[in-house]
Amino acid sequence: MKTDKQLRDDIVxxxxxxxxxxxxQIGVEVKDGVVTLAGHVNSFVEKWSAEEAAQRVSGVRALAVEMDVKLPGLSQRNDGEIAGSAENVLEWTSYLPKDSIKVRVEGGRVTLSGDVQWDYQRRAALDAVRNLMGVTGISNNIAIKSKVSANGVKADITEALKRRAIVDSNKIHVDVQGADVTLSGRVDNWAERELARHTAWGTAGVANVRNDIVVAY
Structure with missing residues (x-):
């Protein structure tokens, strides 16, 4: 098990x-395996990349993000320009049904709303917008609308976890209420926890995933 200092050094x-x-530009603090990232970054995508990088490091139990986006002068755009760019890039995203996503921009922060059938479509919308110049944050309020059997969803998730050998499916409990999935149990590292979450989200009909899996180092 890593000490907090070792974990901080690895994240840096x-x-x-x-x-x-x-x-x-990014400060890193660690206490009992809980990592806090603070500071200023020049774009939302840089903030996103920093979060992803920290989560890749073995030993991270939880992540708190206190970074803010300070756009350099040439990257600043007004809300109308950002909204127009977001609408254009969403229109050209092949995974998304036409006119399924609505865009609102306030102070550089983009809010996405609308309905899709799969989580990969919701993620595709987020991926399309997060790289746009001028974006300082994103709220993804896109809902997943799909009618499926709760028992079918649970069976699909359980079987998918078994197929993916990195995760011992016996360590993970899957509870399904309607289209809402709750994952619990204990795994050995953050990568296994994230794989379980992605597996649940990749199942047809899942609208929400609560990940209560504990990382036990």
Missing amino acids: AELRWEPSINAE
Whole structure:
């Protein structure tokens, strides 16, 4: 098991290794395996990349993000320009049904809403918008609308976990209420926890996933 200092050193090294991040602008604190990232970054996508980099490091039990986005002068755009760019890029995203996503922008923060049938479509909308110049944050309020059997969803998730050998499915409990899934249990690392979450989200008909799985190092 890593000490907090070892974990902090590994996260700082991972941030420095990631070329899309200016690690000098990001502070890292660790207490009992809980990591806090603070500081200023130049774009929302850099903030996103820093979060992803921290989560890749073995030993992270939880992540708190206190970074904010400070756009340099040439990257600043008004809300109308951001909204127009977001609507255009969503229109050209092949995974999304036409006119299924609505966009609202306030102070550089983009709010996405609407209905889709799969989580991958919701993620595709997020991926399309997060790289746009001028975006300082994203609220993804897109809902998943699909009628399925709760027992079928549970069986699909359980079988998918068994197929993916990195995760011992016996460690994970799946509870399904309607289209809402709750995962619980204990796994050995953050990667297994995230794989279980992605597996649940990749199942047809799942609208919400609550991940209560504990990482036990």
